[in-house]
Structure formats: C-alpha cells, structure tokens
Amino acid sequence: MSTLDDQAKESTDEAAVESTEAIQDNGTGGYIILFFILGFIASLLVGWIAFPMALYSKKEQPVAFNHALHMDEVENGCESCHFFRDDGSYSGVPKLEQCIECHEEVQGDNENEAHFVSEYVEKEREVPWLIYSKQPDCVFFSHAAHVLKAKMDCVTCHGPVGEMESLPVYEENRITGYSREVWGKNIAGLKKNSWDRMKMDDCADCHKESNNKVTSVQTEKDACFVCHK
C-alpha cells in the first residue's frame, strides 16, 4: 500500500516540476507551437494546392472551338451536332463529316478556323477531341434512356457548355488517366451544381431520387446491370 502511494506521489511531484520548467522556459514552448502551426499550414498547402496541381496534367483541345458562336448559327440547338443515330446509339463527339457540311472552306478571317480547315478538313483527318466526360470501361451509359425516356436536359450533366465561348482546358489525372470533370474541380469532392462531378455516386443519387423501381435484390436500388457492363 504505502509503496504504491509513494510512487504515485513521486510521479505527481515530477510532473509538477516539469510543468514549472516549461512555464519558465517560455521561448522553447513558443517555438514548438509555432513550428506545429507552420507545419500544419504547409501540409494543408501541399494537400489542397500542390498535390492537385501535380496530379493533373493540362492539355489543350486540338481546335479552339466556340460553342456560343455555333449555337447562334445552327438551327436545331445541341442536336445539330450531337444527335441520336437510328440504331439508338448517340453521336456525342461530332465527326469531321458534320463539320464539313458548313466548313468545307475557310469562313471569315479567324486564324483558328484557317488552322482547322488546313489541318483537318483538307487532309481529311478526324479531329482528336479530348472527351471530358469519358467514363471507365465498366460503365454503360445510355443517352437514349436519359434524354428520350427520362426527358433530362443536357445541362443537368454537362453544364452550360452551349454558352461557352472557349473550350475549357482538359485536365487529365496522371494516375488514372481520366478527365478532371469526372472527379470534379473541387479536390474535396464537393459540388454545387449537378454537373460538377460525374462519379458513380452522382449517378446513384439521381437514380435514387427519381424513384426508379427497385429491381436489385442485393442493393434495393436499381439493378447493377442498369449502369454497368
């Protein structure tokens, strides 16, 4: 009994001595806190700014394209260039064939236009567009089911692309190879608009909200094969 009490007393005494020393040695304690704060700020900067900058490589699209300008010229809105084929598949990225309908020769004196005609139209080369919304191989996405059956708007997933005067820089994830549009601009994965991200969760949220029939026995949501292949 007595030995245990003594030990306890000794340790409290030691602690008391240490704390008085710490109070007396003001400078060292301040430095430790300062270093901790600086290190914390540095880690935050690395994590939130340096890492995302290093993670994504920036690529320019092969042709500077102005969506807003084209929307004024074409008759049928988005569907003038992005349309359904008769077999139900969707022609998302226009082929040169569609561009040539208007751009067989250089129109106006824009140098981007001249570049496009000389590099692609005259050489009959397809434009290697970089696709922002490219999904992994295991994903099945049907434009017909969303646009024609569910009557969804293009803007809901793609954002106001039609109003853009220039194409955004294509940012490719150096690890996964996917576009930044899939993860979203916000590295924390937060989103304000429905078109900010294109991850499985974003599909799943909407599928849940839209009260689709529960068809999956395992998940009690939509069946896996609805979106996977």
Place this chain on the structure above:
Amino acid sequence: MEQVKDKKFGMVIDLDKCTGCGSCMVACMSENNVPFREDETDKLLSVAWMRVYKMTNRKPYPDTEVCYFPRPCMHCEGQHSGHSPCVSVCPAVATDYSTATGIVSQIYTRCFGCRYCMAACPYHARVFNWFDPVWPHGMEKSLSPDVSVRMRGVVEKCSFCYHRYQKAMEKAYVDGRKELEENEYQTSCTQACPAGAITFGDLNNTHHEVYKIAQPDHKHHGKSKNPKVFRLLERLGTNPKVYYLSSRKWVRQLGDNYRPDEIMK
C-alpha cells in the same frame, strides 16, 4: 415514371436438335470478349461462358447414344426472388439479381475474386480469371466495346448478352417505345446455333416462343408443364431459367441426377 412489366428472360435448349458443333461457344466467346490462352489443355484454367458437354447413356454398342449438352449460366431465381446460390453468398455485392429482367449480373470491377460464388454454383457456370487476358497481335482492335474486358483475379459468367438488351432498349427509346419485340433481344448463342436448338425470350410473356415450349408454372417455381422439358439439377430448388427439351428419357434422367434404379415421376 411509368411502370414497365417485369421480364423473366429465359432459354429453352432442344437437346434433340443440338449436334454438338460448338458454334454457340465460339459465338459467345467472340461476342463477350472471353479470353483464351495459347495452351488450353488444362480446362480447369480456361474460361468459357457457354460450354457444351457430352453425355452418353453408358450402354455398349450398338445401344450407345450420345447427347450434347450446352450449358450457359442458368440465371437461377431460387425459391424466392433473387435467392440464387451465387447471389446469396457474394460478400462484395458483385453479383446481383434483377427482378426487372431476371438476369444475374456480374460486376467485374466490384469482384475481388474470393470465388464463393463458384463454390456455390452447382452448374460450374462461373469461371475465374487466373491470368490477365492476352490477345493475339491486332485482335484487341476487334474486341466488342459493349462488354468490358475482365482482369486477372475476378470471376465472370454468362450475362445472357445483357448489352444486347441495352442496345435494343436504346433503339426502342429512339422509336418512342418502352417494350421490345421478341426478336429484338436475342443472345449471341441463340442466333449462332445452326440447328436452331436454342430459343430465347421472356418467360413471363405468353406470346413468346420460349414460354410456349417451356410452359413454366410460375406458382411452382417455374417447373415446366411440358413432360419433355426439364431443368438441370432441378431438384436442388435453384429454379433456373434455362430449360432443356429432350424426347429421350435417359437424357432427362441424367439431367437431374437420378439414380439408375430411381423411378422418374
């Protein structure tokens, strides 16, 4: 959203017509990007979604008879909806039963290769990828973009060519329809069979050919009312959606593991 009537896609394979040519296996492999290796001698390591087995009545000449037996995934429904042997054991929710189509799905990116489902499946319909697929030079360009290619370490199986259903539905939406015609969704093996031994369709639709032949009694777990129709290992209660048709009694007996002395009901 407007409710569409549930489907129950199934198949009838006429074993009297099957010649064992293997067209269904070839069609399936090319349709679904099924990998193969240079050396396929060890069948335990090879991958096939559709496999044709050979059965004999084990009688000496001249009474010997042979029957070829194509075996896709049975897409079992179980005793209550979706209680398939494989679905109920999957710890990763990688395999799932859809009540809308009756198809058992396999999501390769979700599977981590524990192979519980392979152990649970009484039909050997599931196969494991022991290797990453290696395609002969130039062949990767001929792979189907509608089916994702599997990696080493995951289980795969027949999907009743579900991508064909998706494609057919897309076309239906463009045409302003919500339902498919019988011939719009057919599996690759069905169309490849030169003998026309395979019939595919919706077992819930009384107008479909598959319903007329199989005559499933949905009140009794899909048991066929046609005396010539049976299902593989039916007495296990897995309630498969693949039916077999044979006029030969020994075939029907072998299909359900009857003892030689056992009398068929």
